[in-house]
Amino acid sequence: MLNIKDSVAVITGGASGIGFSMAQYWVEKGGKVVLADINPESLKIAKQKLKTNVATIECNVTKEKDCTKLADFAMETFGAINLVVPSAGIINDSLMLNIDRETGKVKSKMSLEQFTSVININLTGVFLTIRECMEKMINHDCEGLICLISSTGSLGTAGQINYSSTKAAVSVMPKVVTAELFRRKMAHKIRCVAIAPGYVRTPILEGMNKKALDYILNKIPINRLIEPEEIASLTGELFRNQALTGDVFFIHGGLRLDSKG
Numbered sequence: 001m002l003n004i005k006d007s008v009a010v011i012t013g014g015a016s017g018i019g020f021s022m023a024q025y026w027v028e029k030g031g032k033v034v035l036a037d038i039n040p041e042s043l044k045i046a047k048q049k050l051k052t053n054v055a056t057i058e059c060n061v062t063k064e065k066d067c068t069k070l071a072d073f074a075m076e077t078f079g080a081i082n083l084v085v086p087s088a089g090i091i092n093d094s095l096m097l098n099i100d101r102e103t104g105k106v107k108s109k110m111s112l113e114q115f116t117s118v119i120n121i122n123l124t125g126v127f128l129t130i131r132e133c134m135e136k137m138i139n140h141d142c143e144g145l146i147c148l149i150s151s152t153g154s155l156g157t158a159g160q161i162n163y164s165s166t167k168a169a170v171s172v173m174p175k176v177v178t179a180e181l182f183r184r185k186m187a188h189k190i191r192c193v194a195i196a197p198g199y200v201r202t203p204i205l206e207g208m209n210k211k212a213l214d215y216i217l218n219k220i221p222i223n224r225l226i227e228p229e230e231i232a233s234l235t236g237e238l239f240r241n242q243a244l245t246g247d248v249f250f251i252h253g254g255l256r257l258d259s260k261g
């Protein structure tokens with residue numbers, strides 16, 4: 001079992017929601033945290049709240065140079081990287097084709113910009129973050145976990161062709177990364193998993209259609225949203241337990257999507 005005490009977590013999107021909750025959990029257990037986010041104001045507030053064992057860096061995960069700087073910064077500040085959580089993510093929902101109920105004709109389409117805005121952050125940003133951080137972990141002989149954040153959206157949510165596509169792609173990454181490390185006999189040392197949350201009480205949900213969210217809330221067997229602290233606790237266990245790698249771990253309160261997504 002790995003110990004969180006004194007180990008170093010790099011968390012993107014760490015100034016809010018799930019990322020921030022993970023940072024709180026990590027520091028409470030004696031770990032050190034590098035928080036990266038595109039929003040300097042919320043980074044400042046997050047740092048004040050965490051108080052100790054935290055370093056912050058402004059970083060846009062879609063920029064290759066920013067991700068390289070982030071990994072360098074983590075090594076210079078704390079001398080190791082043991083947990084990587086690429087939590088920076090957005091939604092930008094709408095139907096791919098908005099079909100008029102009465103005429104049966106297409107009224108509007110999801111723009112290419114709306115599609116790629118999500119791909120760039122949720123998929124390319126994850127690739128850049130883990131590529132840069134894993135390079136340091138390998139070259140500096142660090143032990144630990146890459147914990148990606150997928151979603152139940154990976155199973156296919158209507159109105160989220162952009163978001164669902166990124167989360168499905170992220171779901172396959174633990175298998176690819178684990179296979180690549182296994183080829184070099186390193187898969188026991190650097191493990192890779194994804195968690196796939198259902199609906200978690202964070203600011204990202206404010207961007208969701210209220211009616212769509214209420215519809216989903218009625219389908220959650222535990223009758224509530226998941227708390228970000230519950231996601232942090234799962235991540236802690238995934239880090240500690242070294243038998244866990246190469247797969248996706250759902251945390252959704254029993255939610256199942258139906259054929260209407």
Ligand SMILES: NC(=O)c1ccc[n+]([C@@H]2O[C@H](COP(=O)([O-])OP(=O)(O)OC[C@H]3O[C@@H](n4cnc5c(N)ncnc54)[C@H](O)[C@@H]3O)[C@@H](O)[C@H]2O)c1
Binds near residue numbers: 152
């Ligand atoms: N909240 C949920 O219901 C839920 C469910 C499943 C998966 N997720 C995933 O969890 C992750 C975190 O979501 P959250 O709910 O905490 O959202 P959030 O909005 O609270 O936090 C996201 C953070 O990412 C930052 N960010 C956005 N673009 C960025 C960029 N280009 N570079 C760096 N930082 C950037 C934001 O400033 C923000 O601080 C996302 O990947 C999201 O898809 C969330």
